[in-house]
Amino acid sequence: MSDLLSGMSQAFWMLLTLDADLVEITLRSLRVTLTALVIASVVALPLGALLAVRRFRARRLTIAMLNALMGLPPVVVGLVVYVFLSRSGPLGVMGLLFTPTAMVIAQVIIIVPLIASIAHQALRELWSDYHDLLISLNTTQFQRVQALIWDGRRALLTAALAGFGRAIGEVGAIMVVGGNIDHHTRVLTTAIALETGKGDFALALGLGFVLIFMAIAVNLAIHVIGRTEREGRW
Amino acid sequence: MVSNLFPVVLSGATLRRGQKALIGPVDLTLQADGVTVVIGPNGAGKTSFLRMLHGIARLGAGSITWSCDPLEARQKQAFVFQHPVMMRRSVLGNLIYPLRLAKMARPKARALAIKAAQDIGLGDALDRPAPFLSGGERQKLALARALITKPDLLFLDEPCASLDGRATREIEEILTRAATAGTRLIMSTHDMGQARRLATETLFLLNGNIHEYGPASTFFERPKTAQACAFLKGDIVE
Amino acid sequence: MKRVLCGLFASVLLSGVAVADEMRMAVTTSFHNSGLADILLPQIKADTGIDVQLLVVGTGQAIKLGEAGDVDAILVHSKKAEQKFLKGGFGTHRREIMYNDFVFIGPKSDSAKLADANSAAAALKAIADTQSPFVSRGDDSGTHKKELSLWASADVTPDGDWYKAVGAGMGAALNTAAGMNAYIMSDRASWLNFGNKGDLALVYSGDPVLFNQYAFLPVNPDVHPHVRADLAAKLEAWLVSDTAKDLINAYKINGETLFVFNAE
Numbered sequence: 001m002s003d004l005l006s007g008m009s010q011a012f013w014m015l016l017t018l019d020a021d022l023v024e025i026t027l028r029s030l031r032v033t034l035t036a037l038v039i040a041s042v043v044a045l046p047l048g049a050l051l052a053v054r055r056f057r058a059r060r061l062t063i064a065m066l067n068a069l070m071g072l073p074p075v076v077v078g079l080v081v082y083v084f085l086s087r088s089g090p091l092g093v094m095g096l097l098f099t100p101t102a103m104v105i106a107q108v109i110i111i112v113p114l115i116a117s118i119a120h121q122a123l124r125e126l127w128s129d130y131h132d133l134l135i136s137l138n139t140t141q142f143q144r145v146q147a148l149i150w151d152g153r154r155a156l157l158t159a160a161l162a163g164f165g166r167a168i169g170e171v172g173a174i175m176v177v178g179g180n181i182d183h184h185t186r187v188l189t190t191a192i193a194l195e196t197g198k199g200d201f202a203l204a205l206g207l208g209f210v211l212i213f214m215a216i217a218v219n220l221a222i223h224v225i226g227r228t229e230r231e232g233r234w
Numbered sequence: 235m236v237s238n239l240f241p242v243v244l245s246g247a248t249l250r251r252g253q254k255a256l257i258g259p260v261d262l263t264l265q266a267d268g269v270t271v272v273i274g275p276n277g278a279g280k281t282s283f284l285r286m287l288h289g290i291a292r293l294g295a296g297s298i299t300w301s302c303d304p305l306e307a308r309q310k311q312a313f314v315f316q317h318p319v320m321m322r323r324s325v326l327g328n329l330i331y332p333l334r335l336a337k338m339a340r341p342k343a344r345a346l347a348i349k350a351a352q353d354i355g356l357g358d359a360l361d362r363p364a365p366f367l368s369g370g371e372r373q374k375l376a377l378a379r380a381l382i383t384k385p386d387l388l389f390l391d392e393p394c395a396s397l398d399g400r401a402t403r404e405i406e407e408i409l410t411r412a413a414t415a416g417t418r419l420i421m422s423t424h425d426m427g428q429a430r431r432l433a434t435e436t437l438f439l440l441n442g443n444i445h446e447y448g449p450a451s452t453f454f455e456r457p458k459t460a461q462a463c464a465f466l467k468g469d470i471v472e
Numbered sequence: 473m474k475r476v477l478c479g480l481f482a483s484v485l486l487s488g489v490a491v492a493d494e495m496r497m498a499v500t501t502s503f504h505n506s507g508l509a510d511i512l513l514p515q516i517k518a519d520t521g522i523d524v525q526l527l528v529v530g531t532g533q534a535i536k537l538g539e540a541g542d543v544d545a546i547l548v549h550s551k552k553a554e555q556k557f558l559k560g561g562f563g564t565h566r567r568e569i570m571y572n573d574f575v576f577i578g579p580k581s582d583s584a585k586l587a588d589a590n591s592a593a594a595a596l597k598a599i600a601d602t603q604s605p606f607v608s609r610g611d612d613s614g615t616h617k618k619e620l621s622l623w624a625s626a627d628v629t630p631d632g633d634w635y636k637a638v639g640a641g642m643g644a645a646l647n648t649a650a651g652m653n654a655y656i657m658s659d660r661a662s663w664l665n666f667g668n669k670g671d672l673a674l675v676y677s678g679d680p681v682l683f684n685q686y687a688f689l690p691v692n693p694d695v696h697p698h699v700r701a702d703l704a705a706k707l708e709a710w711l712v713s714d715t716a717k718d719l720i721n722a723y724k725i726n727g728e729t730l731f732v733f734n735a736e
């Protein structure tokens with residue numbers, strides 16, 4: 001209990017004084033995760049729409065794979081990415097291991113199935129609404145995907161935010177591929193793991209609170225940008 | 235202006251669900267003029283027939299041959315569904331969409347869409363989200379959206395079901411205007427009054443087959459078959 | 473918004489490109505937990521211009537990183553594993569830098585009476601005889617290997633409910649021990665810097681067998697041509713310098729000296 005209280009006061013204090021290390025780590029967390037989120041959304045949203053619109057042969061298999069991959073422990077993803085990016089691995093020459101780029105790659109792999117799966121669920125409903133109209137209008141596959149993504153953007157925002165939540169709070173994979181190097185690949189979650197390891201629960205909790213604040217702030221910011229609250233839900 | 239879609243010839247056209255034939259086999263030739271009203275008891279296959287003709291339900295057997303290239307034929311048709319599909323966009327967005335599909339430049343599409351919205355009395359509601367419109371407004375919007383590309387042929391599936399008298403009259407006015415302007419209409423309806431008001435020819439469907447087809451005046455005054463007679467009298471027809 | 477995101481994307485990609493005078497060194501958790509790194513790294517940067525990026529891992533993984541060429545040098549404390557590493561041709565040589573020592577931590581009540589033991593082996597035997605709970609790292613780290621060799625010298629096979637191999641780093645293992653009020657072997661630095669001591673206390677230390685030699689091993693550039701052998705050599709020269717000696721010997725936590733510089 002005393003840890004909790006001192007954690008909260010420590011978080012408050014660090015935020016109030018804009019602790020330089022904290023700011024650096026937080027910005028890095030944001031940068032890595034937002035980059036991963038943009039890349040993952042570019043891949044996953046059209047994929048989700050395509051799965052809703054198109055009846056291709058491998059569709060069932062793709063959906064089953066996405067659902068299975070959603071449950072994949074991040075640390076396994078981290079390990080696979082690690083093996084690929086290691087100097088002795090197939091992509092070793094790129095020298096990406098223990099860089100923020102490696103962390104972005106791992107996070108993209110972790111959240112693409114999640115975003116695609118939620119997007120598919122949401123767009124499947126929209127597609128059953130639009131099916132007759134869009135077929136009657138003689139649209140191409142591409143135009144259907146376009147219409148679904150545009151008109152389903154609010155639901156897709158939710159999918160993207162779920163991806164953001166999973167990526168920003170992820171520790172197993174980015175610890176393995178990023179290495180938690182101070183001033184280089186240390187982010188909020190790996191810093192929390194580090195402080196927990198040192199038995200400094202108050203600081204770890206403080207960082208945890210910062211993580212929560214930040215996640216809430218990003219959610220609100222995206223909602224404001226998307227104006228979802230003002231225009232109501234449809 | 236006579237469309238190059240017609241005559242359209244259906245030969246042995248059949249629609250199936252599983253083993254069961256929903257429609258047909260139908261042999262029919264439709265000419266370029268008039269308003270065809272498809273009537274028949276519930277479950278006779280009116281909706282399926284329209285969808286088959288429009289090409290959004292896949293033929294199980296037989297053929298439907300338009301007088302022009304099939305792709306061109308599709309582009310010259312539009313369909314208004316019984317439950318209008320409102321895209322989750324503004325009124326304006328819904329009207330612009332088919333024009334943009336036809337690759338019309340945005341400013342021009344916008345101008346046309348505003349005009350179309352004003353024509354159906356939604357000039358003040360351009361930015362309202364379409365899914366929030368009332369039933370009558372939605373049906374009018376769906377109709378305007380279907381007509382905005384100036385199709386040669388417009389299908390309507392029970393366009394006035396569940397609408398009040400005023401909305402029904404507005405819709406019928408739009409339809410009459412479109413028909414006068416040369417749009418070929420093929421519509422189904424439950425409302426015999428509406429059928430009498432609009433039809434130049436009637437197509438009486440029973441159990442997925444065309445039971446009677448001919449000029450509306452003949453059909454309403456001297457139906458040839460006992461079933462049509464009974465249907466017009468308001469009896470239950472099986 | 474889009475431009476901001478593009479900028480973010482580009483900056484992340486760019487930051488993946490290695491900048492001159494950055495090198496990576498894998499170090500053990502115990503070294504990092506001591507806090508000595510925070511003293512040494514800024515001075516290294518000031519004296520040599522090298523930005524040393526630390527990967528804090530167990531000895532097992534540190535060696536693996538060196539073998540794969542993912543780091544430029546390793547600083548570890550497990551002589552056997554180091555020699556195997558050299559034999560495999562993965563490192564150029566081994567340079568001893570300093571040592572610290574391992575200590576036994578246990579409940580303040582000290583039910584197994586470790587305080588009375590006269591050697592590390594006797595202490596472990598006392599734990600086994602009383603079946604007092606004991607937390608082992610169980611992660612193939614240098615500390616874990618050391619612990620296993622001590623059990624062997626005490627002629628005890630640690631087995632049974634009282635022996636908990638947690639498969640975790642030093643900090644996590646200490647957290648577990650604090651939670652269970654169990655005995656554990658830790659390096660002195662990790663223990664002194666540990667914040668969640670609970671009811672635990674240092675109960676035994678001092679046997680010379682518990683001394684823990686740290687050695688620096690540069691990764692062999694013949695095997696991995698991309699490693700920064702030049703920076704590793706510069707770093708090694710600094711680590712054995714008088715500056716390093718003074719800093720290491722002077723480093724204290726709660727008034728206790730942690731490391732003894734012994735490079736030749």
